[in-house]
Amino acid sequence: MADIEKTxxxxxxxERLALLLWFRLSRFYNQSLRRxxxxxxxxxxxxxxxxxxxxIGAHEPLTxxxxxxxxxxxxxxxxxxxxKMEQLGWIRREQEWRKKVLTLTSSxxxxxxxxxxxxxxxxxxxxxxxxxEEQKQLLELLRKLQHHNEDMEGKR
Amino acid sequence: MADIEKTxxxxxxxERLALLLWFRLSRFYNQSLRRxxxxxxxxxxxxxxxxxxxxIGAHEPLTxxxxxxxxxxxxxxxxxxxxKMEQLGWIRREQEWRKKVLTLTSSxxxxxxxxxxxxxxxxxxxxxxxxxEEQKQLLELLRKLQHHNEDMEGKR
DNA sequence: CCTTATCAGTTTATACCTAAACTGATAAAA
DNA sequence: TTTTATCAGTTTAGGTATAAACTGATAAGG
Numbered sequence: 001m002a003d004i005e006k007t008x009x010x011x012x013x014x015e016r017l018a019l020l021l022w023f024r025l026s027r028f029y030n031q032s033l034r035r036x037x038x039x040x041x042x043x044x045x046x047x048x049x050x051x052x053x054x055x056i057g058a059h060e061p062l063t064x065x066x067x068x069x070x071x072x073x074x075x076x077x078x079x080x081x082x083x084k085m086e087q088l089g090w091i092r093r094e095q096e097w098r099k100k101v102l103t104l105t106s107s108x109x110x111x112x113x114x115x116x117x118x119x120x121x122x123x124x125x126x127x128x129x130x131x132x133e134e135q136k137q138l139l140e141l142l143r144k145l146q147h148h149n150e151d152m153e154g155k156r
Numbered sequence: 157m158a159d160i161e162k163t164x165x166x167x168x169x170x171e172r173l174a175l176l177l178w179f180r181l182s183r184f185y186n187q188s189l190r191r192x193x194x195x196x197x198x199x200x201x202x203x204x205x206x207x208x209x210x211x212i213g214a215h216e217p218l219t220x221x222x223x224x225x226x227x228x229x230x231x232x233x234x235x236x237x238x239x240k241m242e243q244l245g246w247i248r249r250e251q252e253w254r255k256k257v258l259t260l261t262s263s264x265x266x267x268x269x270x271x272x273x274x275x276x277x278x279x280x281x282x283x284x285x286x287x288x289e290e291q292k293q294l295l296e297l298l299r300k301l302q303h304h305n306e307d308m309e310g311k312r
Numbered sequence: 313c314c315t316t317a318t319c320a321g322t323t324t325a326t327a328c329c330t331a332a333a334c335t336g337a338t339a340a341a342a
Numbered sequence: 343t344t345t346t347a348t349c350a351g352t353t354t355a356g357g358t359a360t361a362a363a364c365t366g367a368t369a370a371g372g
Contacts, residue, residue, distance in 0.1 A: 015276040015277055015279070015280045016276065017283075017288070017291055017292070018279040018280035018282065018283045018291070019275075019276050019279050019280075020295065021279075021283055021291060021295055021298075022188070022279050022282070022283075024295060024298040024299065024302065025181075025188075025298060026185065027228050027302065028181075028298055028301055028302055028305075029181060029182065029185045030228055030229070030329090031228065031302075031305060032178070032305075034329095035305075037357095046357065046358085048357080048358065048359095049357095063320075063321095064320070064321065065319090065320060072183050072186055073186075073358090074359075074360060074361080075320075075321065075322085076321085076322075076323080076324095076361080076362090077358070077359055077360075078321085079321065079322055079323085080357090080359085081357090081358080084357085097320095097367095097368085098319070098320060098321090098366090098367055098368060099319090099320060099321085100321070119175075120172065120174065120175050123171070123174040123175050123177075123178050124171045124173075126174065126305065127173075127174045127177055127178075127301065128304060129301045129302075129303065129304025129305060130297060130300055130301060130304075132173070134297060134300070135173055135174070135177060136173070137293065137297065138177060138294070138297050139173070139176065139177055141286060141290060141293065141294050141297075142177075142181060142184055143180065144285045144286055145184055145283065145285045145286060146180065146183065146184055146187075146285075147285065148284060148285025148286075149184075149187060149188075149191075149282065186359090189359095190359090190360080193360080202327070202328085204327080204328065204329095219350075220350070220351065221349085221350060221351080229328090229330085230329070230330060230331075231351065231352085232329080232330070232331080232332090232351085232352070232353075232354090233328070233329050233330075234351085235351060235352055235353085236327090236328080236329085236352095236353095237327090237328080237329095253337095253338090253350095254336090254337060254338060254349070254351090255349090255350060255351085256351070
Protein backbone atom coordinates (compact mmCIF):
# COMPACT_ATOMS: atom_id res chain seq x y z
CA MET A 1 0.00 0.00 0.00
CA ALA A 2 2.87 2.29 0.81
CA ASP A 3 3.95 1.92 -2.79
CA ILE A 4 1.60 4.72 -3.67
CA GLU A 5 4.48 6.93 -2.76
CA LYS A 6 6.24 5.80 -5.89
CA THR A 7 3.43 7.20 -7.94
CA UNK A 8 4.37 10.79 -7.96
CA UNK A 9 7.50 11.69 -6.12
CA UNK A 10 7.01 15.38 -6.70
CA UNK A 11 3.63 15.77 -5.01
CA UNK A 12 3.18 17.38 -1.65
CA UNK A 13 3.04 15.19 1.40
CA UNK A 14 -0.53 16.05 2.31
CA GLU A 15 -1.70 15.08 -1.12
CA ARG A 16 0.02 11.74 -0.94
CA LEU A 17 -1.55 11.19 2.45
CA ALA A 18 -4.99 11.81 0.99
CA LEU A 19 -4.47 9.31 -1.80
CA LEU A 20 -3.25 6.77 0.72
CA LEU A 21 -6.25 7.41 2.94
CA TRP A 22 -8.54 6.88 -0.01
CA PHE A 23 -6.92 3.58 -0.97
CA ARG A 24 -7.16 2.26 2.57
CA LEU A 25 -10.71 3.39 2.99
CA SER A 26 -11.85 1.78 -0.21
CA ARG A 27 -9.99 -1.40 0.61
CA PHE A 28 -11.65 -1.72 3.98
CA TYR A 29 -15.04 -0.76 2.63
CA ASN A 30 -14.95 -3.27 -0.19
CA GLN A 31 -13.67 -6.01 2.06
CA SER A 32 -16.46 -5.37 4.53
CA LEU A 33 -19.04 -5.22 1.80
CA ARG A 34 -17.96 -8.52 0.36
CA ARG A 35 -18.00 -10.16 3.75
CA UNK A 36 -21.39 -8.75 4.61
CA UNK A 37 -22.79 -10.08 1.37
CA UNK A 38 -21.35 -13.50 2.08
CA UNK A 39 -22.80 -13.41 5.58
CA UNK A 40 -26.26 -12.28 4.46
CA UNK A 41 -26.35 -14.95 1.78
CA UNK A 42 -27.37 -17.34 4.54
CA UNK A 43 -30.72 -15.56 4.61
CA UNK A 44 -30.88 -15.16 0.88
CA UNK A 45 -30.42 -11.41 0.76
CA UNK A 46 -27.84 -8.84 -0.24
CA UNK A 47 -26.47 -5.86 1.64
CA UNK A 48 -28.51 -3.50 -0.51
CA UNK A 49 -31.69 -5.40 0.19
CA UNK A 50 -30.84 -5.48 3.87
CA UNK A 51 -30.36 -1.71 3.89
CA UNK A 52 -33.72 -1.25 2.22
CA UNK A 53 -35.45 -3.51 4.74
CA UNK A 54 -33.84 -1.59 7.62
CA UNK A 55 -34.93 1.79 6.29
CA ILE A 56 -38.48 0.79 5.47
CA GLY A 57 -38.75 -1.21 8.69
CA ALA A 58 -37.62 1.76 10.78
CA HIS A 59 -39.49 4.52 8.95
CA GLU A 60 -42.49 3.08 7.17
CA PRO A 61 -44.46 4.39 5.57
CA LEU A 62 -42.05 6.31 3.33
CA THR A 63 -41.78 7.19 -0.34
CA UNK A 64 -39.22 6.04 -2.88
CA UNK A 65 -37.60 9.44 -2.98
CA UNK A 66 -37.21 9.50 0.78
CA UNK A 67 -35.70 6.03 0.65
CA UNK A 68 -33.23 7.13 -2.03
CA UNK A 69 -32.17 10.04 0.15
CA UNK A 70 -31.71 7.90 3.23
CA UNK A 71 -29.67 5.34 1.32
CA UNK A 72 -27.81 8.07 -0.52
CA UNK A 73 -28.40 6.54 -3.94
CA UNK A 74 -30.28 7.70 -7.03
CA UNK A 75 -34.00 7.18 -7.42
CA UNK A 76 -33.35 5.16 -10.55
CA UNK A 77 -31.43 2.69 -8.48
CA UNK A 78 -34.23 2.49 -5.93
CA UNK A 79 -36.72 1.72 -8.67
CA UNK A 80 -34.66 -1.28 -9.77
CA UNK A 81 -33.98 -2.69 -6.33
CA UNK A 82 -37.57 -2.30 -5.16
CA UNK A 83 -38.82 -4.01 -8.31
CA LYS A 84 -36.94 -7.11 -7.36
CA MET A 85 -37.96 -6.96 -3.71
CA GLU A 86 -41.60 -6.45 -4.58
CA GLN A 87 -41.41 -9.49 -6.80
CA LEU A 88 -39.96 -11.46 -3.89
CA GLY A 89 -42.92 -10.38 -1.80
CA TRP A 90 -40.96 -8.48 0.84
CA ILE A 91 -42.37 -5.01 0.25
CA ARG A 92 -45.49 -3.28 -1.04
CA ARG A 93 -45.66 -0.20 -3.29
CA GLU A 94 -48.92 1.70 -3.22
CA GLN A 95 -49.67 4.72 -5.37
CA GLU A 96 -50.98 7.53 -3.23
CA TRP A 97 -51.19 11.09 -4.28
CA ARG A 98 -48.33 11.62 -6.65
CA LYS A 99 -46.04 9.37 -4.65
CA LYS A 100 -45.65 5.68 -3.95
CA VAL A 101 -45.86 4.60 -0.35
CA LEU A 102 -43.59 1.78 0.77
CA THR A 103 -44.40 -0.73 3.49
CA LEU A 104 -43.08 -4.12 4.50
CA THR A 105 -45.22 -7.20 3.89
CA SER A 106 -45.52 -9.66 6.75
CA SER A 107 -42.90 -11.79 5.10
CA UNK A 108 -40.62 -8.76 4.81
CA UNK A 109 -41.18 -7.90 8.43
CA UNK A 110 -40.31 -11.42 9.48
CA UNK A 111 -37.00 -11.29 7.63
CA UNK A 112 -36.35 -7.84 9.07
CA UNK A 113 -36.87 -9.05 12.62
CA UNK A 114 -34.78 -12.15 12.15
CA UNK A 115 -31.87 -10.73 10.20
CA UNK A 116 -31.23 -7.35 11.83
CA UNK A 117 -29.82 -8.76 15.09
CA UNK A 118 -27.55 -11.15 13.21
CA UNK A 119 -26.26 -8.43 10.96
CA UNK A 120 -25.69 -6.08 13.88
CA UNK A 121 -23.63 -8.74 15.55
CA UNK A 122 -21.74 -9.44 12.37
CA UNK A 123 -21.08 -5.77 11.78
CA UNK A 124 -19.79 -5.45 15.34
CA UNK A 125 -17.30 -8.22 14.62
CA UNK A 126 -15.97 -6.26 11.66
CA UNK A 127 -15.06 -3.38 13.93
CA UNK A 128 -13.59 -5.43 16.73
CA UNK A 129 -10.11 -4.43 15.68
CA UNK A 130 -10.89 -1.17 17.51
CA UNK A 131 -11.80 -0.69 21.14
CA UNK A 132 -14.96 1.20 21.97
CA GLU A 133 -13.07 4.45 22.39
CA GLU A 134 -11.44 4.14 18.99
CA GLN A 135 -14.76 3.30 17.39
CA LYS A 136 -16.18 6.53 18.74
CA GLN A 137 -13.14 8.37 17.43
CA LEU A 138 -13.69 6.90 13.99
CA LEU A 139 -17.34 7.85 14.07
CA GLU A 140 -16.41 11.39 14.97
CA LEU A 141 -13.83 11.66 12.17
CA LEU A 142 -16.36 10.40 9.66
CA ARG A 143 -18.90 12.87 10.96
CA LYS A 144 -16.46 15.73 10.45
CA LEU A 145 -15.68 14.63 6.90
CA GLN A 146 -19.37 14.39 6.16
CA HIS A 147 -20.10 17.86 7.42
CA HIS A 148 -17.22 19.44 5.60
CA ASN A 149 -18.20 17.85 2.32
CA GLU A 150 -21.84 18.69 2.68
CA ASP A 151 -20.86 22.30 3.20
CA MET A 152 -18.77 22.21 0.04
CA GLU A 153 -21.68 20.69 -1.83
CA GLY A 154 -23.88 23.54 -0.68
CA LYS A 155 -21.46 26.21 -1.88
CA ARG A 156 -21.64 25.10 -5.48
CA MET B 157 -28.66 8.80 10.60
CA ALA B 158 -29.20 8.43 14.32
CA ASP B 159 -32.53 6.84 13.51
CA ILE B 160 -30.78 3.56 13.22
CA GLU B 161 -31.33 3.37 16.91
CA LYS B 162 -34.98 2.80 16.27
CA THR B 163 -34.16 -0.34 14.37
CA UNK B 164 -33.66 -2.71 17.17
CA UNK B 165 -34.17 -1.32 20.61
CA UNK B 166 -33.08 -4.51 22.29
CA UNK B 167 -29.59 -4.77 20.81
CA UNK B 168 -26.46 -4.00 22.74
CA UNK B 169 -24.93 -0.56 22.48
CA UNK B 170 -21.73 -1.74 20.84
CA GLU B 171 -23.65 -3.49 18.14
CA ARG B 172 -25.68 -0.42 17.40
CA LEU B 173 -22.47 1.59 17.27
CA ALA B 174 -21.07 -0.81 14.70
CA LEU B 175 -24.12 -0.51 12.46
CA LEU B 176 -23.95 3.25 12.74
CA LEU B 177 -20.25 3.20 11.89
CA TRP B 178 -20.99 1.10 8.85
CA PHE B 179 -23.70 3.43 7.59
CA ARG B 180 -21.52 6.48 8.00
CA LEU B 181 -18.54 4.83 6.39
CA SER B 182 -20.48 3.66 3.40
CA ARG B 183 -22.12 7.04 3.04
CA PHE B 184 -18.82 8.86 2.98
CA TYR B 185 -17.25 6.28 0.70
CA ASN B 186 -20.03 6.39 -1.86
CA GLN B 187 -20.17 10.15 -1.80
CA SER B 188 -16.44 10.36 -2.41
CA LEU B 189 -16.61 7.78 -5.13
CA ARG B 190 -19.33 9.66 -6.94
CA ARG B 191 -17.45 12.91 -6.69
CA UNK B 192 -14.21 11.36 -7.86
CA UNK B 193 -15.96 9.90 -10.86
CA UNK B 194 -17.47 13.27 -11.68
CA UNK B 195 -14.07 14.89 -11.32
CA UNK B 196 -12.27 12.32 -13.46
CA UNK B 197 -14.88 12.60 -16.17
CA UNK B 198 -13.05 15.70 -17.30
CA UNK B 199 -10.27 13.44 -18.52
CA UNK B 200 -12.65 10.78 -19.79
CA UNK B 201 -11.86 8.12 -17.24
CA UNK B 202 -13.47 6.43 -14.25
CA UNK B 203 -12.12 5.84 -10.75
CA UNK B 204 -11.57 2.17 -11.55
CA UNK B 205 -9.58 3.01 -14.65
CA UNK B 206 -7.60 5.59 -12.71
CA UNK B 207 -6.76 2.99 -10.07
CA UNK B 208 -5.61 0.59 -12.76
CA UNK B 209 -3.42 3.23 -14.38
CA UNK B 210 -1.88 4.08 -11.01
CA UNK B 211 -1.07 0.49 -10.20
CA ILE B 212 0.35 -0.40 -13.59
CA GLY B 213 2.17 2.93 -13.80
CA ALA B 214 3.79 2.39 -10.42
CA HIS B 215 4.56 -1.32 -10.70
CA GLU B 216 4.84 -2.29 -14.34
CA PRO B 217 5.38 -4.84 -15.51
CA LEU B 218 2.86 -6.85 -13.50
CA THR B 219 0.40 -9.65 -14.18
CA UNK B 220 -3.39 -9.53 -14.07
CA UNK B 221 -3.46 -11.57 -10.90
CA UNK B 222 -1.07 -9.22 -9.17
CA UNK B 223 -3.18 -6.30 -10.27
CA UNK B 224 -6.31 -7.95 -8.91
CA UNK B 225 -4.59 -8.43 -5.56
CA UNK B 226 -3.41 -4.84 -5.39
CA UNK B 227 -6.84 -3.49 -6.26
CA UNK B 228 -8.51 -6.03 -3.99
CA UNK B 229 -10.97 -7.16 -6.64
CA UNK B 230 -11.58 -10.47 -8.40
CA UNK B 231 -9.61 -11.52 -11.43
CA UNK B 232 -12.83 -11.76 -13.41
CA UNK B 233 -13.35 -8.09 -12.79
CA UNK B 234 -9.82 -7.27 -13.90
CA UNK B 235 -10.36 -9.16 -17.13
CA UNK B 236 -13.38 -7.01 -17.94
CA UNK B 237 -11.88 -3.66 -17.02
CA UNK B 238 -8.62 -4.33 -18.86
CA UNK B 239 -10.52 -5.41 -21.96
CA LYS B 240 -12.02 -1.96 -22.20
CA MET B 241 -8.77 -0.18 -21.42
CA GLU B 242 -6.86 -2.22 -23.98
CA GLN B 243 -9.47 -1.29 -26.53
CA LEU B 244 -8.99 2.37 -25.64
CA GLY B 245 -5.27 1.93 -26.26
CA TRP B 246 -4.10 2.77 -22.75
CA ILE B 247 -2.55 -0.55 -21.80
CA ARG B 248 -0.89 -3.59 -23.41
CA ARG B 249 -1.43 -7.25 -22.48
CA GLU B 250 1.31 -9.61 -23.57
CA GLN B 251 1.20 -13.36 -23.05
CA GLU B 252 4.39 -14.52 -21.44
CA TRP B 253 4.86 -17.87 -19.81
CA ARG B 254 1.51 -18.74 -18.39
CA LYS B 255 0.77 -15.18 -17.42
CA LYS B 256 -0.09 -11.94 -19.14
CA VAL B 257 2.23 -9.02 -18.58
CA LEU B 258 0.68 -5.58 -18.30
CA THR B 259 2.33 -2.34 -19.38
CA LEU B 260 1.16 1.16 -20.18
CA THR B 261 1.17 2.36 -23.76
CA SER B 262 2.63 5.79 -24.41
CA SER B 263 -0.88 7.18 -24.50
CA UNK B 264 -1.65 5.49 -21.17
CA UNK B 265 1.52 6.89 -19.66
CA UNK B 266 0.61 10.34 -20.81
CA UNK B 267 -2.78 10.18 -19.13
CA UNK B 268 -1.15 8.77 -16.04
CA UNK B 269 1.30 11.63 -15.81
CA UNK B 270 -1.32 14.23 -16.43
CA UNK B 271 -4.14 12.94 -14.24
CA UNK B 272 -2.38 11.67 -11.12
CA UNK B 273 -1.46 15.13 -9.79
CA UNK B 274 -4.97 16.42 -10.39
CA UNK B 275 -6.54 13.46 -8.68
CA UNK B 276 -4.16 13.72 -5.74
CA UNK B 277 -5.15 17.31 -5.30
CA UNK B 278 -8.81 16.47 -5.60
CA UNK B 279 -8.52 13.65 -3.11
CA UNK B 280 -6.77 15.99 -0.69
CA UNK B 281 -9.75 18.34 -0.93
CA UNK B 282 -12.06 15.51 0.06
CA UNK B 283 -10.19 15.07 3.33
CA UNK B 284 -9.82 18.72 4.15
CA UNK B 285 -12.48 18.42 6.80
CA UNK B 286 -9.71 16.94 8.94
CA UNK B 287 -6.44 18.51 9.99
CA UNK B 288 -3.26 16.63 9.23
CA GLU B 289 -3.17 15.12 12.70
CA GLU B 290 -6.70 13.79 12.34
CA GLN B 291 -5.92 12.41 8.92
CA LYS B 292 -3.07 10.42 10.39
CA GLN B 293 -5.39 9.22 13.13
CA LEU B 294 -7.91 8.04 10.56
CA LEU B 295 -5.19 6.28 8.61
CA GLU B 296 -4.07 4.51 11.76
CA LEU B 297 -7.61 3.41 12.65
CA LEU B 298 -8.12 2.02 9.17
CA ARG B 299 -4.80 0.21 9.40
CA LYS B 300 -5.86 -1.43 12.65
CA LEU B 301 -9.17 -2.55 11.17
CA GLN B 302 -7.39 -3.95 8.16
CA HIS B 303 -4.95 -5.93 10.25
CA HIS B 304 -7.59 -7.33 12.52
CA ASN B 305 -9.74 -8.45 9.65
CA GLU B 306 -6.87 -9.98 7.75
CA ASP B 307 -6.02 -11.99 10.82
CA MET B 308 -9.60 -13.21 11.05
CA GLU B 309 -9.46 -14.14 7.39
CA GLY B 310 -6.35 -16.21 8.04
CA LYS B 311 -7.94 -18.16 10.85
CA ARG B 312 -10.69 -19.60 8.68
C1' DC C 313 -58.76 28.01 -18.55
C1' DC C 314 -54.49 27.37 -20.50
C1' DT C 315 -49.58 27.30 -20.15
C1' DT C 316 -45.57 26.38 -17.71
C1' DA C 317 -43.00 24.55 -13.88
C1' DT C 318 -42.17 21.08 -10.79
C1' DC C 319 -42.09 16.69 -8.94
C1' DA C 320 -42.10 11.22 -8.31
C1' DG C 321 -40.92 7.63 -10.45
C1' DT C 322 -39.31 4.93 -14.74
C1' DT C 323 -36.32 3.83 -18.51
C1' DT C 324 -32.07 3.37 -21.00
C1' DA C 325 -27.29 2.96 -21.76
C1' DT C 326 -23.18 2.13 -19.51
C1' DA C 327 -19.93 0.71 -16.01
C1' DC C 328 -18.63 -2.08 -11.96
C1' DC C 329 -18.33 -6.11 -9.22
C1' DT C 330 -18.94 -10.89 -7.53
C1' DA C 331 -19.16 -16.00 -7.32
C1' DA C 332 -18.70 -19.92 -9.67
C1' DA C 333 -17.85 -22.67 -13.51
C1' DC C 334 -14.75 -23.22 -17.17
C1' DT C 335 -10.37 -23.44 -20.46
C1' DG C 336 -5.91 -24.40 -21.49
C1' DA C 337 -1.34 -24.67 -20.08
C1' DT C 338 2.38 -26.02 -16.99
C1' DA C 339 4.09 -28.81 -13.33
C1' DA C 340 4.32 -32.82 -10.25
C1' DA C 341 3.42 -37.49 -9.04
C1' DA C 342 2.37 -42.12 -10.29
C1' DT D 343 4.38 -41.71 -19.79
C1' DT D 344 -0.21 -41.00 -18.12
C1' DT D 345 -2.72 -38.93 -14.53
C1' DT D 346 -3.68 -35.39 -11.47
C1' DA D 347 -3.11 -30.91 -9.46
C1' DT D 348 -2.47 -26.22 -9.89
C1' DC D 349 -2.54 -21.87 -11.84
C1' DA D 350 -3.77 -17.54 -14.92
C1' DG D 351 -7.10 -15.82 -17.12
C1' DT D 352 -11.99 -15.94 -19.25
C1' DT D 353 -16.85 -16.46 -19.27
C1' DT D 354 -21.50 -16.28 -17.49
C1' DA D 355 -25.34 -14.94 -14.77
C1' DG D 356 -26.89 -11.80 -11.60
C1' DG D 357 -26.87 -7.80 -8.61
C1' DT D 358 -25.58 -2.72 -7.93
C1' DA D 359 -24.89 1.93 -9.31
C1' DT D 360 -24.86 6.21 -12.17
C1' DA D 361 -26.40 10.05 -15.35
C1' DA D 362 -29.53 11.64 -18.30
C1' DA D 363 -33.65 11.58 -20.83
C1' DC D 364 -38.39 10.68 -20.31
C1' DT D 365 -43.57 10.18 -18.63
C1' DG D 366 -47.47 11.59 -16.43
C1' DA D 367 -49.51 13.99 -12.81
C1' DT D 368 -50.16 17.95 -9.83
C1' DA D 369 -49.57 22.78 -8.89
C1' DA D 370 -49.08 27.72 -9.93
C1' DG D 371 -49.25 31.83 -12.73
C1' DG D 372 -50.99 34.18 -16.54
